[in-house]
Amino acid sequence: MSEPVLSTHGLRKSFGALTATDNVSIDLRRGEIHAIIGPNGAGKTTLIAQISGSLASDAGRVELEGRDVTSLGTEARARAGLGRTFQISALAMEDTVFENVLLGAVGATSGAWALFRSVIHDRNLTDHAMQALERVGLAGAHRTRCADLSHGQRRQLEVAVALTLRPRLFVMDEPTAGLGAEGSRAMTAFLDGLRVEAPILLVEHDMDAVFALADRISVLVYGRIIATGTIDDIRASEEVREAYLGEPA
Protein backbone atom coordinates (compact mmCIF):
# COMPACT_ATOMS: atom_id res chain seq x y z
CA MET A 1 0.00 0.00 0.00
CA SER A 2 1.21 3.49 -0.75
CA GLU A 3 2.55 5.64 2.02
CA PRO A 4 0.00 7.81 3.88
CA VAL A 5 -0.29 11.48 2.98
CA LEU A 6 -0.34 12.40 6.65
CA SER A 7 0.68 10.45 9.71
CA THR A 8 1.13 11.29 13.35
CA HIS A 9 3.20 9.23 15.73
CA GLY A 10 2.62 9.39 19.47
CA LEU A 11 1.46 13.00 19.58
CA ARG A 12 1.01 14.48 23.03
CA LYS A 13 -0.15 17.80 24.41
CA SER A 14 -0.97 18.84 27.94
CA PHE A 15 -2.47 22.06 29.26
CA GLY A 16 -1.32 21.99 32.88
CA ALA A 17 -2.83 18.91 34.45
CA LEU A 18 -5.14 18.31 31.48
CA THR A 19 -3.93 15.92 28.82
CA ALA A 20 -5.62 17.16 25.66
CA THR A 21 -3.76 14.87 23.25
CA ASP A 22 -2.61 11.54 24.59
CA ASN A 23 -0.36 9.44 22.41
CA VAL A 24 -2.27 9.96 19.17
CA SER A 25 -1.10 8.03 16.11
CA ILE A 26 -3.35 8.32 13.08
CA ASP A 27 -2.89 8.47 9.35
CA LEU A 28 -4.65 9.77 6.28
CA ARG A 29 -4.44 7.80 3.04
CA ARG A 30 -4.72 8.95 -0.51
CA GLY A 31 -8.31 9.39 -1.70
CA GLU A 32 -9.99 8.94 1.65
CA ILE A 33 -11.99 10.92 4.12
CA HIS A 34 -10.89 10.06 7.62
CA ALA A 35 -13.36 11.43 10.15
CA ILE A 36 -12.44 12.22 13.72
CA ILE A 37 -15.36 12.22 16.09
CA GLY A 38 -15.58 12.65 19.81
CA PRO A 39 -17.47 14.54 22.52
CA ASN A 40 -16.97 18.24 23.22
CA GLY A 41 -13.58 18.92 24.72
CA ALA A 42 -12.18 15.57 23.55
CA GLY A 43 -9.18 17.33 22.03
CA LYS A 44 -10.11 17.34 18.33
CA THR A 45 -9.23 20.96 17.68
CA THR A 46 -6.07 20.60 19.71
CA LEU A 47 -5.01 17.67 17.55
CA ILE A 48 -5.76 19.63 14.37
CA ALA A 49 -3.69 22.52 15.69
CA GLN A 50 -0.75 20.20 16.38
CA ILE A 51 -1.02 18.68 12.92
CA SER A 52 -1.20 22.02 11.16
CA GLY A 53 1.59 23.53 13.21
CA SER A 54 -0.12 26.30 15.16
CA LEU A 55 0.37 24.41 18.44
CA ALA A 56 3.69 22.84 19.37
CA SER A 57 3.47 19.23 20.55
CA ASP A 58 4.98 18.06 23.84
CA ALA A 59 6.03 14.83 22.18
CA GLY A 60 5.53 12.87 18.98
CA ARG A 61 5.98 13.41 15.26
CA VAL A 62 3.96 14.68 12.32
CA GLU A 63 4.83 13.49 8.82
CA LEU A 64 3.52 14.85 5.52
CA GLU A 65 4.07 12.43 2.64
CA GLY A 66 6.80 10.72 4.60
CA ARG A 67 8.61 13.92 5.45
CA ASP A 68 9.01 14.85 9.12
CA VAL A 69 7.47 18.32 9.53
CA THR A 70 7.32 18.36 13.34
CA SER A 71 9.76 21.23 13.63
CA LEU A 72 8.12 23.31 10.88
CA GLY A 73 5.76 26.20 11.59
CA THR A 74 2.27 26.71 10.23
CA GLU A 75 3.29 28.56 7.09
CA ALA A 76 5.89 25.97 6.12
CA ARG A 77 3.35 23.17 6.57
CA ALA A 78 0.85 25.11 4.48
CA ARG A 79 3.46 25.43 1.76
CA ALA A 80 4.14 21.71 2.09
CA GLY A 81 0.53 21.16 1.05
CA LEU A 82 -1.61 21.26 4.16
CA GLY A 83 -4.92 23.10 3.73
CA ARG A 84 -6.65 23.81 7.01
CA THR A 85 -10.08 25.16 7.86
CA PHE A 86 -10.82 26.51 11.30
CA GLN A 87 -13.66 25.68 13.66
CA ILE A 88 -13.57 29.23 14.97
CA SER A 89 -13.17 31.26 11.79
CA ALA A 90 -9.75 32.75 11.23
CA LEU A 91 -10.66 35.15 8.46
CA ALA A 92 -9.82 38.76 7.72
CA MET A 93 -13.16 39.97 9.10
CA GLU A 94 -12.97 43.55 7.84
CA ASP A 95 -12.19 42.40 4.32
CA THR A 96 -14.59 41.15 1.71
CA VAL A 97 -15.20 37.51 0.93
CA PHE A 98 -13.33 37.99 -2.33
CA GLU A 99 -10.28 39.54 -0.64
CA ASN A 100 -10.08 36.54 1.65
CA VAL A 101 -9.95 34.01 -1.18
CA LEU A 102 -7.60 36.30 -3.05
CA LEU A 103 -5.24 36.06 -0.10
CA GLY A 104 -5.29 32.30 -0.51
CA ALA A 105 -4.48 32.68 -4.20
CA VAL A 106 -1.59 35.01 -3.32
CA GLY A 107 -0.31 32.50 -0.76
CA ALA A 108 -0.58 29.65 -3.24
CA THR A 109 1.53 31.52 -5.78
CA SER A 110 3.89 32.89 -3.05
CA GLY A 111 3.44 36.28 -4.58
CA ALA A 112 3.21 38.40 -1.44
CA TRP A 113 6.53 40.11 -2.11
CA ALA A 114 5.24 41.91 -5.16
CA LEU A 115 4.89 45.46 -3.87
CA PHE A 116 3.64 47.32 -6.89
CA ARG A 117 1.64 44.84 -8.94
CA SER A 118 -2.09 45.38 -8.67
CA VAL A 119 -3.68 42.31 -7.20
CA ILE A 120 -7.16 42.87 -8.61
CA HIS A 121 -5.80 43.30 -12.13
CA ASP A 122 -4.03 39.97 -12.05
CA ARG A 123 -6.45 37.71 -13.91
CA ASN A 124 -4.66 34.56 -12.82
CA LEU A 125 -5.19 35.43 -9.18
CA THR A 126 -8.74 36.72 -9.50
CA ASP A 127 -9.95 33.82 -11.66
CA HIS A 128 -8.35 31.35 -9.32
CA ALA A 129 -10.01 33.02 -6.33
CA MET A 130 -13.41 33.29 -7.99
CA GLN A 131 -13.39 29.63 -8.99
CA ALA A 132 -12.86 28.61 -5.39
CA LEU A 133 -15.86 30.71 -4.33
CA GLU A 134 -18.01 29.24 -7.07
CA ARG A 135 -17.17 25.74 -5.97
CA VAL A 136 -18.45 26.27 -2.44
CA GLY A 137 -21.43 28.29 -3.65
CA LEU A 138 -20.33 31.60 -2.22
CA ALA A 139 -19.65 33.49 -5.47
CA GLY A 140 -22.83 35.54 -5.09
CA ALA A 141 -21.56 36.98 -1.81
CA HIS A 142 -18.10 37.87 -3.02
CA ARG A 143 -18.49 41.57 -2.23
CA THR A 144 -19.84 40.98 1.26
CA ARG A 145 -17.68 41.93 4.19
CA CYS A 146 -16.69 38.85 6.12
CA ALA A 147 -18.01 40.29 9.36
CA ASP A 148 -21.48 40.36 7.80
CA LEU A 149 -21.49 36.67 6.85
CA SER A 150 -23.51 34.07 8.71
CA HIS A 151 -21.66 31.39 10.63
CA GLY A 152 -22.35 28.88 7.91
CA GLN A 153 -21.07 31.18 5.17
CA ARG A 154 -17.86 31.67 7.12
CA ARG A 155 -17.43 27.89 7.11
CA GLN A 156 -17.90 27.89 3.36
CA LEU A 157 -15.37 30.68 2.99
CA GLU A 158 -12.88 28.78 5.14
CA VAL A 159 -13.21 25.87 2.75
CA ALA A 160 -12.90 28.14 -0.29
CA VAL A 161 -9.67 29.66 1.00
CA ALA A 162 -8.26 26.17 1.59
CA LEU A 163 -9.26 25.26 -1.98
CA THR A 164 -7.25 28.15 -3.43
CA LEU A 165 -4.11 26.56 -1.97
CA ARG A 166 -4.62 23.39 -4.05
CA PRO A 167 -3.33 21.44 -1.05
CA ARG A 168 -2.10 17.86 -0.93
CA LEU A 169 -4.47 17.22 1.94
CA PHE A 170 -7.26 19.00 3.77
CA VAL A 171 -7.57 19.23 7.52
CA MET A 172 -11.05 20.51 8.32
CA ASP A 173 -12.50 21.38 11.69
CA GLU A 174 -16.32 21.13 11.55
CA PRO A 175 -16.89 22.53 8.06
CA THR A 176 -20.66 21.97 8.19
CA ALA A 177 -21.27 23.65 11.56
CA GLY A 178 -23.88 26.38 11.36
CA LEU A 179 -24.86 25.60 7.79
CA GLY A 180 -28.41 24.39 8.46
CA ALA A 181 -29.91 21.24 6.97
CA GLU A 182 -29.87 22.39 3.36
CA GLY A 183 -26.39 23.91 3.46
CA SER A 184 -25.05 20.95 5.36
CA ARG A 185 -26.26 18.58 2.64
CA ALA A 186 -24.67 20.73 -0.06
CA MET A 187 -21.35 20.87 1.81
CA THR A 188 -21.46 17.12 2.40
CA ALA A 189 -21.99 16.49 -1.31
CA PHE A 190 -19.14 18.85 -2.12
CA LEU A 191 -16.70 17.20 0.30
CA ASP A 192 -17.72 13.82 -1.10
CA GLY A 193 -16.37 14.85 -4.48
CA LEU A 194 -13.36 16.63 -3.04
CA ARG A 195 -11.65 13.51 -1.70
CA VAL A 196 -10.42 12.51 -5.14
CA GLU A 197 -8.50 15.80 -5.35
CA ALA A 198 -6.95 15.49 -1.93
CA PRO A 199 -7.75 13.37 1.11
CA ILE A 200 -9.55 14.99 4.02
CA LEU A 201 -8.99 14.66 7.74
CA LEU A 202 -12.42 15.70 8.89
CA VAL A 203 -13.44 16.68 12.39
CA GLU A 204 -17.22 16.61 12.45
CA HIS A 205 -20.07 16.61 14.96
CA ASP A 206 -22.83 16.05 12.43
CA MET A 207 -23.15 12.25 12.41
CA ASP A 208 -25.24 12.25 9.22
CA ALA A 209 -22.33 13.89 7.44
CA VAL A 210 -19.84 11.52 9.03
CA PHE A 211 -21.77 8.40 8.08
CA ALA A 212 -22.30 9.75 4.56
CA LEU A 213 -18.66 10.63 4.00
CA ALA A 214 -16.18 8.73 6.09
CA ASP A 215 -14.07 5.95 4.67
CA ARG A 216 -12.66 5.52 8.14
CA ILE A 217 -13.57 6.95 11.52
CA SER A 218 -11.40 7.52 14.56
CA VAL A 219 -13.00 8.14 17.90
CA LEU A 220 -11.23 10.55 20.22
CA VAL A 221 -12.17 10.61 23.90
CA TYR A 222 -10.20 12.50 26.55
CA GLY A 223 -7.37 12.98 24.11
CA ARG A 224 -7.07 9.30 23.21
CA ILE A 225 -8.03 7.42 20.10
CA ILE A 226 -10.21 4.64 21.46
CA ALA A 227 -11.10 3.13 18.09
CA THR A 228 -10.32 3.46 14.39
CA GLY A 229 -12.18 1.63 11.66
CA THR A 230 -14.87 1.65 9.03
CA ILE A 231 -18.34 2.96 9.74
CA ASP A 232 -19.54 -0.55 10.48
CA ASP A 233 -16.61 -1.28 12.80
CA ILE A 234 -17.31 1.85 14.78
CA ARG A 235 -21.05 1.24 14.94
CA ALA A 236 -20.39 -2.24 16.22
CA SER A 237 -17.85 -1.24 18.84
CA GLU A 238 -19.10 -1.60 22.39
CA GLU A 239 -16.49 0.78 23.73
CA VAL A 240 -17.50 3.53 21.33
CA ARG A 241 -21.15 3.14 22.14
CA GLU A 242 -20.48 3.51 25.82
CA ALA A 243 -18.01 6.32 25.55
CA TYR A 244 -19.52 8.35 22.83
CA LEU A 245 -22.62 7.31 21.01
CA GLY A 246 -24.28 7.21 24.39
CA GLU A 247 -26.25 4.09 23.70
CA PRO A 248 -26.35 1.45 26.40
CA ALA A 249 -24.15 -1.45 25.47
Next chain:
Amino acid sequence: MIGERYVNGAVLIGLIALPLWALSADEVFTITLTTRAAILALAAVGLNIALGIGGMVSFGHAVFFGLGGYAMGILAFHAQTFSPLDFGLFALPGTKSMPVIWLVATVVSAFAAWIIGLLSLRTAGVYFIMITLAFGQMFFYFAISWGAYGGEDGLSIYVRNSFVGLDTLMPIQFFGLCFALLCLALLLQWRLRRSPFGLALNAARQSTERVQSVGLNPRQLKLLAFVISGAITGVAGALFADLNRFVSPTMFSWQLSGELIILTIIGGVGRLMGPVIGAAIFITLEHWLGGLTDFWHVWLGTILLAIVLFWRGGVIGLLTGKEGPHV
Protein backbone atom coordinates in the same frame (compact mmCIF):
# COMPACT_ATOMS: atom_id res chain seq x y z
CA MET B 1 -22.31 61.02 2.00
CA ILE B 2 -19.36 61.82 -0.21
CA GLY B 3 -17.31 59.27 -2.16
CA GLU B 4 -13.87 58.76 -0.69
CA ARG B 5 -12.08 59.63 -3.91
CA TYR B 6 -13.78 63.05 -4.00
CA VAL B 7 -12.79 63.69 -0.42
CA ASN B 8 -9.22 62.67 -1.28
CA GLY B 9 -9.12 64.93 -4.33
CA ALA B 10 -10.59 67.86 -2.40
CA VAL B 11 -8.02 67.47 0.36
CA LEU B 12 -5.10 67.51 -2.07
CA ILE B 13 -6.48 70.46 -3.99
CA GLY B 14 -7.08 72.32 -0.74
CA LEU B 15 -3.56 71.59 0.40
CA ILE B 16 -2.03 73.08 -2.72
CA ALA B 17 -4.55 75.91 -3.15
CA LEU B 18 -3.96 77.35 0.31
CA PRO B 19 -0.28 78.25 -0.11
CA LEU B 20 -0.93 79.50 -3.64
CA TRP B 21 -3.57 81.85 -2.27
CA ALA B 22 -1.18 82.81 0.53
CA LEU B 23 1.47 83.60 -2.07
CA SER B 24 -0.82 86.03 -3.88
CA ALA B 25 -1.93 87.56 -0.58
CA ASP B 26 1.67 87.77 0.58
CA GLU B 27 0.92 85.67 3.67
CA VAL B 28 4.28 83.97 4.02
CA PHE B 29 3.42 82.58 7.43
CA THR B 30 0.49 80.62 6.01
CA ILE B 31 2.80 79.02 3.46
CA THR B 32 5.14 77.94 6.23
CA LEU B 33 2.23 76.58 8.24
CA THR B 34 0.97 74.58 5.28
CA THR B 35 4.46 73.27 4.66
CA ARG B 36 4.56 72.13 8.27
CA ALA B 37 1.25 70.33 7.76
CA ALA B 38 2.51 68.66 4.56
CA ILE B 39 5.64 67.43 6.34
CA LEU B 40 3.72 66.12 9.34
CA ALA B 41 1.32 64.46 6.90
CA LEU B 42 4.26 62.79 5.18
CA ALA B 43 5.56 61.50 8.51
CA ALA B 44 2.09 60.20 9.32
CA VAL B 45 1.71 58.54 5.91
CA GLY B 46 4.75 56.57 6.95
CA LEU B 47 3.19 55.70 10.28
CA ASN B 48 -0.12 54.86 8.61
CA ILE B 49 1.49 52.06 6.62
CA ALA B 50 2.66 50.40 9.84
CA LEU B 51 -0.30 51.38 12.01
CA GLY B 52 -3.19 51.51 9.60
CA ILE B 53 -2.47 48.61 7.27
CA GLY B 54 -0.15 46.49 9.41
CA GLY B 55 -1.79 47.16 12.78
CA MET B 56 1.52 47.95 14.47
CA VAL B 57 0.95 50.61 17.10
CA SER B 58 4.41 52.12 16.99
CA PHE B 59 5.00 54.58 19.80
CA GLY B 60 8.51 55.15 18.51
CA HIS B 61 8.13 56.69 15.08
CA ALA B 62 9.89 59.81 16.36
CA VAL B 63 13.06 57.69 16.06
CA PHE B 64 12.80 57.81 12.29
CA PHE B 65 11.68 61.43 12.23
CA GLY B 66 14.67 62.30 14.40
CA LEU B 67 17.10 60.21 12.38
CA GLY B 68 15.98 61.97 9.21
CA GLY B 69 16.40 65.27 10.98
CA TYR B 70 19.87 64.44 12.21
CA ALA B 71 20.88 63.01 8.85
CA MET B 72 20.11 66.43 7.44
CA GLY B 73 21.67 68.27 10.38
CA ILE B 74 24.91 66.33 10.41
CA LEU B 75 25.46 66.37 6.64
CA ALA B 76 24.69 70.09 6.39
CA PHE B 77 26.77 70.87 9.49
CA HIS B 78 29.83 69.26 7.93
CA ALA B 79 29.17 71.07 4.68
CA GLN B 80 28.85 74.48 6.31
CA THR B 81 31.95 73.99 8.47
CA PHE B 82 33.90 72.41 5.59
CA SER B 83 34.88 69.55 7.90
CA PRO B 84 34.71 65.96 6.62
CA LEU B 85 32.55 63.34 8.33
CA ASP B 86 35.12 61.08 9.92
CA PHE B 87 34.21 57.38 10.01
CA GLY B 88 37.63 56.28 11.28
CA LEU B 89 38.59 54.17 8.29
CA PHE B 90 37.44 56.74 5.78
CA ALA B 91 36.00 60.24 5.69
CA LEU B 92 33.20 61.76 3.61
CA PRO B 93 32.39 65.38 2.92
CA GLY B 94 29.11 66.86 4.15
CA THR B 95 26.50 67.97 1.65
CA LYS B 96 23.88 70.64 1.14
CA SER B 97 22.11 68.72 -1.60
CA MET B 98 18.57 67.75 -0.63
CA PRO B 99 18.31 64.61 -2.78
CA VAL B 100 21.50 63.22 -1.22
CA ILE B 101 20.25 64.12 2.26
CA TRP B 102 16.89 62.46 1.56
CA LEU B 103 18.64 59.34 0.34
CA VAL B 104 20.78 59.16 3.47
CA ALA B 105 17.72 59.83 5.65
CA THR B 106 15.85 57.03 3.87
CA VAL B 107 18.64 54.50 4.21
CA VAL B 108 19.45 55.32 7.83
CA SER B 109 15.85 55.24 9.01
CA ALA B 110 15.07 52.12 7.00
CA PHE B 111 18.01 50.39 8.63
CA ALA B 112 16.96 51.54 12.10
CA ALA B 113 13.40 50.39 11.38
CA TRP B 114 14.71 47.00 10.33
CA ILE B 115 16.63 46.54 13.59
CA ILE B 116 13.84 47.94 15.77
CA GLY B 117 11.22 45.94 13.89
CA LEU B 118 13.22 42.75 14.13
CA LEU B 119 13.33 43.09 17.91
CA SER B 120 9.90 44.62 18.51
CA LEU B 121 7.90 42.29 16.28
CA ARG B 122 8.67 39.42 18.62
CA THR B 123 6.01 41.03 20.75
CA ALA B 124 2.52 42.32 20.08
CA GLY B 125 -0.10 44.56 21.62
CA VAL B 126 0.90 46.60 24.64
CA TYR B 127 4.40 45.13 24.66
CA PHE B 128 4.97 46.30 21.12
CA ILE B 129 3.86 49.80 22.11
CA MET B 130 6.20 49.75 25.09
CA ILE B 131 9.25 48.43 23.30
CA THR B 132 8.93 50.95 20.47
CA LEU B 133 8.51 53.69 23.07
CA ALA B 134 11.66 52.46 24.78
CA PHE B 135 13.61 52.70 21.53
CA GLY B 136 12.34 56.25 21.12
CA GLN B 137 13.59 57.19 24.58
CA MET B 138 16.95 55.58 23.87
CA PHE B 139 17.49 57.72 20.79
CA PHE B 140 16.19 60.81 22.60
CA TYR B 141 18.70 60.51 25.43
CA PHE B 142 21.47 59.60 23.05
CA ALA B 143 20.84 62.77 21.03
CA ILE B 144 20.84 64.85 24.22
CA SER B 145 24.23 63.54 25.20
CA TRP B 146 25.76 63.74 21.72
CA GLY B 147 27.85 66.84 22.31
CA ALA B 148 29.52 66.82 18.91
CA TYR B 149 26.18 67.78 17.31
CA GLY B 150 24.88 70.23 19.85
CA GLY B 151 23.57 67.84 22.49
CA GLU B 152 20.53 69.23 24.21
CA ASP B 153 20.79 72.56 22.35
CA GLY B 154 20.51 71.00 18.94
CA LEU B 155 22.14 72.09 15.75
CA SER B 156 21.45 75.18 13.64
CA ILE B 157 21.90 75.15 9.89
CA TYR B 158 22.38 78.62 8.48
CA VAL B 159 21.19 78.23 4.92
CA ARG B 160 18.47 75.89 3.72
CA ASN B 161 19.78 72.98 1.66
CA SER B 162 19.59 73.11 -2.07
CA PHE B 163 17.69 71.39 -4.85
CA VAL B 164 18.81 71.70 -8.46
CA GLY B 165 16.86 74.30 -10.35
CA LEU B 166 14.95 75.61 -7.34
CA ASP B 167 15.41 78.42 -4.90
CA THR B 168 14.57 76.52 -1.72
CA LEU B 169 14.66 79.69 0.35
CA MET B 170 11.48 80.81 -1.37
CA PRO B 171 8.77 79.39 0.92
CA ILE B 172 6.48 78.42 -1.96
CA GLN B 173 9.23 76.49 -3.73
CA PHE B 174 10.16 74.61 -0.61
CA PHE B 175 6.49 73.89 -0.08
CA GLY B 176 6.34 72.52 -3.64
CA LEU B 177 9.09 70.06 -2.82
CA CYS B 178 7.40 68.88 0.35
CA PHE B 179 4.07 68.59 -1.44
CA ALA B 180 5.63 66.57 -4.25
CA LEU B 181 7.23 64.15 -1.78
CA LEU B 182 3.94 63.84 0.08
CA CYS B 183 2.15 62.98 -3.18
CA LEU B 184 4.84 60.45 -3.99
CA ALA B 185 4.42 58.79 -0.59
CA LEU B 186 0.63 58.75 -1.02
CA LEU B 187 1.06 57.14 -4.42
CA LEU B 188 3.38 54.57 -2.87
CA GLN B 189 0.88 53.79 -0.11
CA TRP B 190 -1.93 53.52 -2.64
CA ARG B 191 0.04 51.10 -4.80
CA LEU B 192 1.22 49.08 -1.82
CA ARG B 193 -2.29 48.71 -0.46
CA ARG B 194 -3.45 47.28 -3.78
CA SER B 195 -0.55 44.90 -4.24
CA PRO B 196 -0.38 41.27 -3.13
CA PHE B 197 1.87 42.50 -0.33
CA GLY B 198 -0.73 45.04 0.82
CA LEU B 199 -3.49 42.44 0.75
CA ALA B 200 -1.43 40.06 2.84
CA LEU B 201 -0.30 42.79 5.26
CA ASN B 202 -3.86 43.96 5.69
CA ALA B 203 -4.91 40.39 6.48
CA ALA B 204 -1.97 39.95 8.86
CA ARG B 205 -3.33 42.82 10.93
CA GLN B 206 -6.62 41.00 11.29
CA SER B 207 -5.63 37.37 11.69
CA THR B 208 -2.15 35.99 12.09
CA GLU B 209 -3.46 32.45 11.75
CA ARG B 210 -5.21 33.17 8.48
CA VAL B 211 -2.05 34.50 6.88
CA GLN B 212 0.06 31.65 8.21
CA SER B 213 -2.36 29.02 7.02
CA VAL B 214 -2.08 30.24 3.45
CA GLY B 215 1.67 29.80 3.72
CA LEU B 216 2.75 33.39 4.34
CA ASN B 217 4.86 34.70 7.20
CA PRO B 218 3.06 37.56 8.97
CA ARG B 219 6.13 38.73 10.88
CA GLN B 220 8.16 39.16 7.69
CA LEU B 221 5.29 41.03 6.05
CA LYS B 222 5.06 43.36 9.03
CA LEU B 223 8.81 43.82 9.16
CA LEU B 224 8.97 45.00 5.56
CA ALA B 225 6.02 47.32 6.18
CA PHE B 226 7.77 48.71 9.25
CA VAL B 227 10.92 49.38 7.23
CA ILE B 228 9.01 51.20 4.47
CA SER B 229 7.08 53.07 7.12
CA GLY B 230 10.22 54.16 8.98
CA ALA B 231 11.92 55.26 5.75
CA ILE B 232 9.03 57.56 4.80
CA THR B 233 8.89 59.10 8.26
CA GLY B 234 12.67 59.56 8.05
CA VAL B 235 12.40 61.64 4.87
CA ALA B 236 9.74 63.75 6.60
CA GLY B 237 12.22 64.34 9.43
CA ALA B 238 14.84 65.61 6.99
CA LEU B 239 12.30 68.04 5.49
CA PHE B 240 11.15 69.18 8.92
CA ALA B 241 14.74 69.98 9.90
CA ASP B 242 15.16 71.87 6.65
CA LEU B 243 11.97 73.84 7.25
CA ASN B 244 13.21 75.00 10.65
CA ARG B 245 16.89 74.99 9.66
CA PHE B 246 17.35 73.44 13.05
CA VAL B 247 17.51 69.94 14.57
CA SER B 248 17.24 69.08 18.23
CA PRO B 249 16.56 66.03 20.39
CA THR B 250 12.87 66.99 20.60
CA MET B 251 12.51 65.43 17.15
CA PHE B 252 13.06 62.11 18.96
CA SER B 253 10.57 62.85 21.74
CA TRP B 254 7.74 60.50 22.65
CA GLN B 255 5.36 63.43 22.39
CA LEU B 256 6.08 63.55 18.69
CA SER B 257 5.45 59.82 18.33
CA GLY B 258 2.17 60.33 20.17
CA GLU B 259 1.16 63.28 18.01
CA LEU B 260 1.73 61.25 14.85
CA ILE B 261 -0.55 58.51 16.20
CA ILE B 262 -3.17 61.04 17.29
CA LEU B 263 -3.31 62.89 14.00
CA THR B 264 -3.53 59.63 12.09
CA ILE B 265 -6.46 58.51 14.23
CA ILE B 266 -8.19 61.88 13.84
CA GLY B 267 -7.85 61.76 10.07
CA GLY B 268 -8.75 58.09 9.75
CA VAL B 269 -6.51 55.11 10.49
CA GLY B 270 -5.67 53.08 7.42
CA ARG B 271 -7.36 55.60 5.10
CA LEU B 272 -5.19 56.93 2.30
CA MET B 273 -5.80 60.59 3.14
CA GLY B 274 -6.25 60.07 6.87
CA PRO B 275 -2.79 61.41 7.74
CA VAL B 276 -3.22 64.44 5.49
CA ILE B 277 -6.56 65.48 6.99
CA GLY B 278 -5.23 64.67 10.45
CA ALA B 279 -2.14 66.81 9.95
CA ALA B 280 -4.20 69.69 8.59
CA ILE B 281 -6.52 69.58 11.59
CA PHE B 282 -3.61 69.20 13.97
CA ILE B 283 -1.72 72.20 12.61
CA THR B 284 -4.88 74.29 12.50
CA LEU B 285 -5.67 73.50 16.12
CA GLU B 286 -2.10 74.05 17.18
CA HIS B 287 -2.08 77.41 15.48
CA TRP B 288 -5.54 78.77 16.35
CA LEU B 289 -6.13 77.21 19.72
CA GLY B 290 -2.45 77.43 20.62
CA GLY B 291 -2.74 81.20 20.21
CA LEU B 292 -5.83 81.35 22.43
CA THR B 293 -4.88 79.01 25.22
CA ASP B 294 -1.89 77.12 26.50
CA PHE B 295 -4.16 74.14 27.04
CA TRP B 296 -4.94 73.44 23.42
CA HIS B 297 -3.85 69.83 23.91
CA VAL B 298 -6.94 69.40 26.08
CA TRP B 299 -9.10 70.25 23.05
CA LEU B 300 -7.05 67.95 20.88
CA GLY B 301 -7.63 65.22 23.44
CA THR B 302 -11.37 65.92 23.44
CA ILE B 303 -11.55 65.59 19.67
CA LEU B 304 -9.52 62.41 19.83
CA LEU B 305 -11.85 60.97 22.45
CA ALA B 306 -14.91 61.83 20.39
CA ILE B 307 -13.41 60.16 17.34
CA VAL B 308 -12.35 57.01 19.13
CA LEU B 309 -15.77 56.74 20.79
CA PHE B 310 -18.10 57.80 17.98
CA TRP B 311 -16.47 57.91 14.56
CA ARG B 312 -14.04 55.08 14.39
CA GLY B 313 -13.17 55.89 10.79
CA GLY B 314 -11.89 59.33 11.78
CA VAL B 315 -12.82 62.44 9.82
CA ILE B 316 -12.61 60.52 6.52
CA GLY B 317 -14.96 57.91 7.90
CA LEU B 318 -17.33 60.67 8.94
CA LEU B 319 -17.27 62.34 5.52
CA THR B 320 -17.58 59.19 3.47
CA GLY B 321 -20.06 57.51 5.78
CA LYS B 322 -18.00 54.37 5.96
CA GLU B 323 -17.79 53.50 9.57
CA GLY B 324 -15.05 50.93 9.78
CA PRO B 325 -11.59 52.17 10.52
CA HIS B 326 -10.20 50.43 7.49
CA VAL B 327 -11.32 50.31 3.92
